[in-house]
Amino acid sequence: MTERQQTFTSRWGMMLAMLGMAVGTGNIWRFPRIAAANGGGSFLVAWVCFLLLWSVPLLLVEFSMGKATRYGTVGAFSRLIGKKFAWMGAWVAFTATAIMFYYSVVAGWTFRYFWAALTGELESEIPGALWSRFAESGWSVLTHALAMGIGVLVVARGVRGIERAATFLIPSLFVLVILLAARAVTLPGAGGGLAFLFTPNWSDLTDARIWLEALTQNAWDTGAGWGLALTYAIYMRRNEDTALNSFVLGFGNNSVSLLAGIMVMCTVFSVGPALATQIAASPAGFEKAITAYPGLQNRLEAGIQEPAAVEAALRLGIELEEAAIPGFFANNAYSVEDRLEIARASGVLEGDQVAHAVLGSGNNGLTFIWVPQIFQTLPFGRALTVLFFLALSFAAMTSLIAMIELATRVLVDGGMTRRRAITVVGSFGFLLGVPSALSMAFFDNQDFVWGVGLMLSGFFFAFAVLRYGVSRFREQFINTASSDITVGRWWDWAIYLVIIQSVILMLWWIYQAIDLTDLRGTLTPFSSFNVGTLLVQWAMVLTAFILMNRWLARKTVDDERGEQGVEGSIS
Template sequence: FLVPWVIFLILWSIPLLMVEFSLGKETRKGPVGAFAAFLGKNYTWMGAFVAICTMAIMFYYSVVTGWALKYFVAGVSGDLLGGVDHDAYWRQFTTANTSPIYYHLISLLVASGIIYQGVVNGIERANRILLPALLALLLVGTVRSLTLPNAAEGLNYLFGFHGASLTDPAMWLEALSQSAWSTGAGWGLVLTYSVYMRQKDDITLNAFITGFGNNSASLIAALAIIPAIFSLTGSSQEAIQALQAGNQGLSFIVIPQLFNKLPGAQILIAIFFLALFFAALSSLIAMLELATRMLMDFGLSRKRALPLVALLGAVMGIPSAYSMDFFNNQDWVWGMGLILSGSFFTFAVIKKGVAQFREKYLLVAHNDIRVGVWYNWVMKFLIPVEAACLMFWWFYRTWDAAGWWHLTSIYSLGTCLWQWGGLILV
């Protein structure tokens, strides 16, 4: 898995990150204004789709941030220790319960307070604290994980090379999905932050640092979790089943269960969920800044735009905080929407001319990394094919011949088309 994951970092994520850095630095506007300035007003709707798609993710991502905060508090207080039924605890917390709403609102309030202080005093200062703290927490978890008995089995699972698996198309598509979604390429977040870049800041170097930095952090997180799971489960088969529990099941059910088997469980659980909260909060800040920047491009000041965005996020996040079905539907619809967002960035470069784009933005004197002709081929041919394959693959995996068009279905082509269509019409 790691081989195609790194390949797609080069052949999807980093090329799109270069586009985002370039558009933000050139236009000094958020996604809506950037597409209008770069392609003309007839293509403003593409930037609006990118921005609102990411805003829709923000509405439920603040819920995820709230979950992490709740579990950190529960870890510190000892509520997750002893003979707790962690599956029942999770279901009780997330099923028709108002508690997730409160934590969603608290998380949004924390992120809004940081952004209210501005770019330098708020966002940059917060990132100088959050990111090193997150890395430190991950490293502590990694050291503890690697010193457990049988941790080598987890390392073998993570890094073991099985050449035959490279012939499996599904693995390549899952690796592409992971790279596309974890780096944030095509979300408009990097574009928003690059509005504040200095004129001589290096676009290509920043794109590579962002991409490889994300992958490095992901590997450290894997080292903190996977060896521990293999050590604390009864067999390799049980460990693999635990890893297949899905993001929510793994983070909020399996890991607290397993950490309870270790000395110092309360500290380990608190460290894990504090790291998860920091990671989620840093992403939530970026999404909130994107939405705020969009209103600022229409002439509002930060101090007027932010309360409107925060209020909208607070209200629109409540359904996802209250209903897991609604949460899963929004995660599906707008996660798939990000593939369209990436396609719109690709279209923008193709329409302008890939060779001209590379010459104007990537081959400038102050860029240390020289981007070759390979970039032209990746943007013009490979990324469109990758996007089409991703769309087809995920819709194929969830295909329901009887109800594919249902708006109320959690996972269907129809629910995506209805909601995307509504967004585009608006």
């Protein structure tokens, strides 16, 4: 059987592989954190809306392009809208591959912490000590290599290897997340977490930031616009449905996020009162919490205007204007005892307030430093911690496997043998991931640059459909004889909205990076988070692919059908 002829053996295996592609570490930790920071139930309303307005429409595009063309991203764009647009497919492939370089590092982190939880090492560690020793060290490089190695071995076995891995990993992941969520809802105080997650404050929906964050989370949740679904769709059988599969994938993936949200929020709200007592009880506990939870510091700074806090500050000889400055509660110029007394007076060091602060804090290190600490306060805490990091490892690996397959498929389309393509992807994946393993600054930079790049990828997919003809695309590739359900004209309008959403989202991310008081610093390419570093890296890649477009199209599309597009050329 040739590479082009391989298909998934069953619809069940295909859907599990697709879910593995979509479900990743962002579902298990990023979703609860973003939901908590943006109103809980209010965020959930916007998040569900964008599942239908962003994720499902783009998944339909990817499924259809992959199934119809039987090419990876470069060939799919060439076949659908002409060879002069091969560079768009190359951008999509490169962006997902650039994410693969540092995503493998994250997968390695999950391995290390699973082992530490299993052996009990986490229980004996000072919070953050293992992270401080491990991140940016040779051990991080080693676990990164292990993750890439496992991913390469799975992909080397072809579609059957991917399907077998997904058949084990995805059901196991769902079982683990369901077990953790079920345990969380039985905890004392868990009702507060459920109420927060599922009770919207309708007035919050007038805040544009909530909608923008919900759109961002959906883009990360489902993998829509990454090119991953397109790659797996190459291996769908000819009579396989695309419409129903897209809906199942979107809702199935987001159900993992929802279960993770229930797990984390119920747990944090349950331990919130005890954690608040621990923080308020001693200067050492307070100082540790201020460092660990930036969200707590933000809440304290907002609460410093409370009359009781103002009175406490004056009693300690601290002027209000002097105290109400950013970073006051972490400022060592004031004694930790004085800062703690003002914090107590503010009323912020209470269970629910602390729970909100924990959920809204941190990013990369928070999962690995403080989630274990939260679980260890519960009965069977060690077992829960082991299950959590096992689930996180499974989620990381299923997404990494899809990224490796995407890059491999593009090289195979370009004429490489599969074995050589996998060797190239694995080697470069390891080498180009090493900087992210050794430097969190470099990791953050790549996460920022190519995370925003995904929005441009989504734009390119929507543009391809517009150029081909939205209604024509729907009738020819979505509503086919093998379709289980019919997609209506709402999808046409959703594609136009994807264009608008992509532009708004990219402008929003860039706006966040602009510092009008330091335009020179904003535009320098030597920074983790600014417009300059993003524009320079984007410009280099886009320029290279546009200049190479003719070569890319010639290497990938092996007949003249790419000039006219896919119509009439797919049996």
